Amino acid sequence: MKGSSQTKQSDREITISLQNVTISYGNSEAVRNIYCDIPRGKVTALIGPSGCGKSTILRSLNRMNDLIQGCSLTGRVLFEGADIYDPKVDPVEVRRRIGMVFQQPNPFPKSIYENIAFGARINGYTGNLDELVETSLKKAAVWDECKDKLNESGCSLSGGQQQRLCIARTIAIQPDVILMDEPCSALDPISTLKIEETMHELKKNFTIIIVTHNMQQALRVSDMTAFYNAEKLETGSGGKVGYLVEFNKTDKIFNSPTQKATQDYISGKFG
Ligand SMILES: Nc1ncnc2c1ncn2[C@@H]1O[C@H](COP(=O)(O)OP(=O)(O)O)[C@@H](O)[C@H]1O
Ligand SMILES: [Mg+2]
Numbered sequence: 001m002k003g004s005s006q007t008k009q010s011d012r013e014i015t016i017s018l019q020n021v022t023i024s025y026g027n028s029e030a031v032r033n034i035y036c037d038i039p040r041g042k043v044t045a046l047i048g049p050s051g052c053g054k055s056t057i058l059r060s061l062n063r064m065n066d067l068i069q070g071c072s073l074t075g076r077v078l079f080e081g082a083d084i085y086d087p088k089v090d091p092v093e094v095r096r097r098i099g100m101v102f103q104q105p106n107p108f109p110k111s112i113y114e115n116i117a118f119g120a121r122i123n124g125y126t127g128n129l130d131e132l133v134e135t136s137l138k139k140a141a142v143w144d145e146c147k148d149k150l151n152e153s154g155c156s157l158s159g160g161q162q163q164r165l166c167i168a169r170t171i172a173i174q175p176d177v178i179l180m181d182e183p184c185s186a187l188d189p190i191s192t193l194k195i196e197e198t199m200h201e202l203k204k205n206f207t208i209i210i211v212t213h214n215m216q217q218a219l220r221v222s223d224m225t226a227f228y229n230a231e232k233l234e235t236g237s238g239g240k241v242g243y244l245v246e247f248n249k250t251d252k253i254f255n256s257p258t259q260k261a262t263q264d265y266i267s268g269k270f271g
Helices: 054-060 091-097 112-122 129-139 159-172 189-202 215-221 250-255 260-266
Strands: 014-025 028-039 043-047 071-079 098-101 177-181 207-211 224-232 240-249
Touching: 014 054, 014 207, 028 054, 028 207, 028 224, 043 054, 043 215, 054 071, 054 177, 054 207, 054 240, 091 098, 098 159, 112 129, 112 159, 129 159, 129 189, 159 177, 159 189, 189 207, 189 215, 215 250, 224 250, 224 260, 240 250, 240 260, 250 260
Parallel strands: 028 240, 043 207, 043 224, 098 177, 177 207
Antiparallel strands: 014 028, 014 071, 224 240
């Protein structure tokens, strides 16, 4: 209704909620005081200049930072209302429900078939593996290119195909959320467009959170955009700390941001 104020997103629409999250490496804060509610079934893009902490935040959402020595987090990350950092929570289970696709395609040095089947089997999948391999590769839009060579190594595929294989491998585990850290930055433009098309399909079944340095990509694929920036630490060490400047619908961020820094960043004044 025109003129009516927007209703607050209900909790049921939020899948991940960051509540006053600060992440440090050793004694040095990398990102500070982040509050952000990520809606379910949408694509959320994280943008901002290099070093502002996008990857750090993304990795905190499925406890991937646990694997980095010296990395610590305060605040809360709620997934479906429950704190994923609660001592009772198994990080492996968190990563099963919140999967991740990395910047460099990293298929296992196994057959295309096994790239999909391996993780599913480990996770106790009891259904038909052939079907799972086929549907996962189809959902990731790489089936046609793979169907006649399922026994060949995943590493024999092109970079773009490898990345779609990695997406297929991730969705075969049937996560709720897929995290993607600059998934196209190592790919050519045609492969990039294919991955973006794949994301439009995946959105029907998954929540996607993507880090991208490509603003056109954020515009093309995302519903929501979070703009992060970094400022100098008070310590005078020259180090910087990242923070969330603005989070809103993508068209709002790109067409009428409320913060000057957002405007400057999207118009290419820094980055
Ligand atoms: N493994 C790490 N160990 C120590 N510092 C790190 C590590 N990863 C990132 N950082 C630091 O955290 C800050 C944010 O980095 P990052 O999350 O990679 O930013 P972005 O993805 O936005 O480029 C940077 O200052 C970076 O040097
Ligand atoms: Mg990064």
